[in-house]
Amino acid sequence: MRIDRRKFLQIAGLSGIGLGLSAADGLFKGKALASGAHSLPSSGTRLAFVIDVNKIEGEDGYRRIIEACHKIHNVPNIPNTKHEVKWIWTDSYEHSFPDQPNEFLPEKIKEKPFLLLCNHCDKPPCVRVCPTKATFKNPDGIVVQDPHRCIGCRFCMAACPYGSRSFNWVDPRNYLDMKNINPDFPTRTMGVVEKCTLCPERLARGLEPACAEASNGAIVFGNLADPESEVRKILNTHYTLRRKPEIGTQPSIFYVIGGGENAG
Amino acid sequence: MYNGSKIIIGLIIFLAIATFPFYSNIGKSAGVPMPDTNTPVINGLDKKECVASAEYMKKEHMKVLDEWRDEVVREGKRDVINVGGRVFEKSLQNGCMQCHSNKSRFCDECHSYAGVKPYCWDCHHFKEGRI
Numbered sequence: 001m002r003i004d005r006r007k008f009l010q011i012a013g014l015s016g017i018g019l020g021l022s023a024a025d026g027l028f029k030g031k032a033l034a035s036g037a038h039s040l041p042s043s044g045t046r047l048a049f050v051i052d053v054n055k056i057e058g059e060d061g062y063r064r065i066i067e068a069c070h071k072i073h074n075v076p077n078i079p080n081t082k083h084e085v086k087w088i089w090t091d092s093y094e095h096s097f098p099d100q101p102n103e104f105l106p107e108k109i110k111e112k113p114f115l116l117l118c119n120h121c122d123k124p125p126c127v128r129v130c131p132t133k134a135t136f137k138n139p140d141g142i143v144v145q146d147p148h149r150c151i152g153c154r155f156c157m158a159a160c161p162y163g164s165r166s167f168n169w170v171d172p173r174n175y176l177d178m179k180n181i182n183p184d185f186p187t188r189t190m191g192v193v194e195k196c197t198l199c200p201e202r203l204a205r206g207l208e209p210a211c212a213e214a215s216n217g218a219i220v221f222g223n224l225a226d227p228e229s230e231v232r233k234i235l236n237t238h239y240t241l242r243r244k245p246e247i248g249t250q251p252s253i254f255y256v257i258g259g260g261e262n263a264g
Numbered sequence: 265m266y267n268g269s270k271i272i273i274g275l276i277i278f279l280a281i282a283t284f285p286f287y288s289n290i291g292k293s294a295g296v297p298m299p300d301t302n303t304p305v306i307n308g309l310d311k312k313e314c315v316a317s318a319e320y321m322k323k324e325h326m327k328v329l330d331e332w333r334d335e336v337v338r339e340g341k342r343d344v345i346n347v348g349g350r351v352f353e354k355s356l357q358n359g360c361m362q363c364h365s366n367k368s369r370f371c372d373e374c375h376s377y378a379g380v381k382p383y384c385w386d387c388h389h390f391k392e393g394r395i
Contacts, residue, residue, distance in 0.1 A: 146337050146338060148333060178389070184358055186357060186388045188387055189387050
């Protein structure tokens with residue numbers, strides 16, 4: 001069969017349009033992924049916390065929870081904020097939920113500290129950037145940080161949208177009371193990144209994470225993938241907020257804001 | 265040779281200093297490391313049995329620790345090791361050191377001799393004679 005110049009150009013043009021359309025189809029799929037339209041857990045377990053901010057009683061309540069975690073995990077208290085190491089801490093509504101500004105928030109919420117910790121995201125950006133796979137997502141949905149493999153490059157700290165990771169700029173042992181540390185848990189060393197571990201060593205013994213245990217029921221821990229779990233029951237009946245959901249990281253920490261006289 | 269005597273005296277002094285470590289140690293043997301298992305927990309055992317034979321552990325303990333670390337931290341396999349009814353956690357701090365509570369006489373004995381400085385202890389802390 002002979003193809004003249006006109007015929008050839010027609011076929012080439014049509015093929016070009018076809019290729020372009022198939023590529024565009026891929027783009028649309030990509031967009032759907034990023035929008036987080038699918039939020040069902042991919043595996044059988046996805047551990048999560050629901051924090052009812054109104055059930056934490058005052059300064060003492062927060063301090064008790066933070067100290068429970070930091071004591072058990074030998075987290076040093078470094079006064080220099082450039083060197084500080086934190087696993088669980090508090091910040092204002094404005095800083096915690098910068099994507100949901102509201103100048104007419106009730107004073108109570110505006111001034112309330114919010115408990116912040118690693119969100120153990122379903123799509124963790126820190127895991128994507130780690131060059132040594134020191135940080136990875138385990139089958140239970142925990143974002144694990146393996147200090148043995150960490151080279152201290154701090155890519156994960158740049159990637160984490162929640163500031164959940166701390167770098168050991170100085171030897172943490174200089175800021176720990178080495179006589180009274182938890183003998184069953186290691187410290188970290190200078191030059192590695194650390195963060196909330198979601199207490200796998202406690203879960204293995206059938207205990208709740210330390211913060212949930214110390215919270216008097218303000219922090220509920222459970223499996224999002226199980227529709228009968230307590231966390232799912234609370235999520236079904238309460239409106240909850242997550243930090244920066246628009247990024248598509250699918251955080252696993254939910255905040256019940258309502259409460260008080262507006263409790264639903 | 266100009267200033268020959270000074271040069272020769274200088275050479276003799278140099279050689280004496282440079283070879284000092286050799287002749288000062290002639291006839292002395294370096295102490296062979298003797299890891300010590302004399303701890304209250306081990307002495308209290310009827311049957312002194314570790315997770316593997318002493319021979320194997322001498323050669324391969326670092327690999328054992330490496331495997332435990334990967335299993336526990338990365339794979340979440342926190343099952344314990346049962347040796348004749350005695351349960352061991354797969355952990356340096358909460359396993360090994362529970363019996364071998366004498367780091368300086370057990371671990372450091374060979375590590376110092378071999379000139380190795382394992383950085384396990386940078387994070388895994390241990391208080392001598394804790395148990």
